[in-house]
Amino acid sequence: MSYKKKTNLVIFADDDADDRLLLQEAFEENDIKCQLEFVEDGVELLGYLQNNATIPSLILLDINMPRKDGTQILKEIKSNVHWKHIPVVMFTTSQSPEDIRKCYDLGANSFIVKPSSFENLINVTNTIGQYWIETVSLYAEPNVY
């Protein structure tokens, strides 16, 4: 049985095209070593997880999205045996204590309020990359091929 070091896959689920563009730029600016993929809502995220063999290293999840909102998706991911170990970082404009509490209750690994300036966004993405990509150990499934 061999363990293979794969490229880190980060999925960003957000229905807002601007936010997706800005985040991508911030990731590039920080030169974070990962493969960044975008989905536009919760249903698409679930489809992506089902249809791709690669388990992502991190999911960045917005709360206010059409079709299925962030907390619902969070619940489904955290109650699925194959996915529950994937780190999920909430990335949202909401600052309401109820939302924060609910997300942590459902098993979110972090809750980050979207920054209001590009500079702060660069700082925040840098922290995310430093911590979730460079620092922490993630569970990698044994290579079955």
Added chain:
Amino acid sequence: MLFAVVLAFLITVAALAYIKLVSLVDTNERTNRNTEFVLKLEEIMSYLKDAETGSRGFLLTSDTLFLRPQKLAGKQVANLVLDLRSDTKNIDEQIPYLDSIQNMSTRKINNIWQLVHSIKPGQVNPLTDNQKQMIENGRLLMDSIRATIQNLKKMEQNRLNFNIEKQKKSTADSPRFFLIIIILAVAVIIMTMFGIYQQLLLVNKARKNLEQKINELDHANRELDQYAFTLSHHLQEPLRKIRMFSSRYENKLKKREVAHDNDKAKNTEGVAELETIRKINALATDSQQLLNEFLAFANLGQKDKTEPVRIHLPDLLHRVWLAQKEMVKTAQANYTFEGIENIVGSESRIELLFNQLIDNALKFHHPERPLSIHIESGQELVENTLFHAITIRDNGIGFEPEYAQKIFLLFQKLNAKTNDSGLGVGLAICRKIVELHNGSIVATSQPDFGTTIKILLPMPTFHA
């Protein structure tokens, strides 16, 4: 008013019915007494007749058996007359007649006894002249007794007839009388009930109208709050984006500036561009902050689920102070607290209240001296009601006393020129929070010396 009239009417009807009934019973009683009176008179007559007949029998047979009625008659007649006289209801004119009946009866009975005693044992008819005279006297007495009794009887009979006539009349009247009274009473009761029903309908209609108006008002209010909330929420996103993109552009410009460090013309152009983009960013930041504060204000009207709890003021102040540490540093501020440590209220709102008050004091600190804030918490009696009084006194720049009311209104800025971040929502939030706690808030100030804000909160019904 209507009720009083109806009550008076019903009482009158009841009183009339009672009087009628009493008079009926009275007439009846009187008729009975008449009959009894006549019967008693006849009884007297019959006793006397018995005595007379008895004496005749004795005269014929000399048998003492015939003397028994005489013995009885004397006693019975006296009793009966006494009976008749003792009846106080009897009319005075009858009394002399009764007296003369008594008198004559006594004489008659004595006369019989005299006659009986005058008969000597063994005497045989004919009677002596004396005895004949006695019999004649007895007969005359008997006649006048009979006449007197006849008279009395006639008088009584007349009265009886009169009473009977009267009774007949009133008895004939009464069913009609009672029927009319009952019909009247029922009519009045029905009318009253109808009136009350009409009133109730009116009152009910008014109440329903009022309820509907209140509902509509509530609804409109909620809708307005919802609009304010939704609108400010939706404006947040584009503002955030404007800031994001402008700051991104600023980033790019800065980089280019570094690249073109030697090119003076391009550099000047770059500086102007940078200035523009910074202004855009600053404006968006201001608007965002205004929206945030307004959102906090609109939020106060939104949720009402905050239960009143006991709040430890020194702890709360400590938290608020820590949250403002940047501004505390700038203003070189310190604060002191004394007095009652616990208050009762909605924790998040009270925290927001002190947050805004401290924020305000820090914002408007005097540039020439360190800021000191003193918070005092105690009890105060206002118009016989005990309040929890909290005063927040600072030595900041203060304001002109004429603005004391105005500062609590939404979007009222006094220090327009100072270009600080005060947007005129903070004290409006304070006022709304205090009002939500059924309290009051006033500000007094002396320009250049400082501001005192005083909050009165109702004392909790339980002791915290």
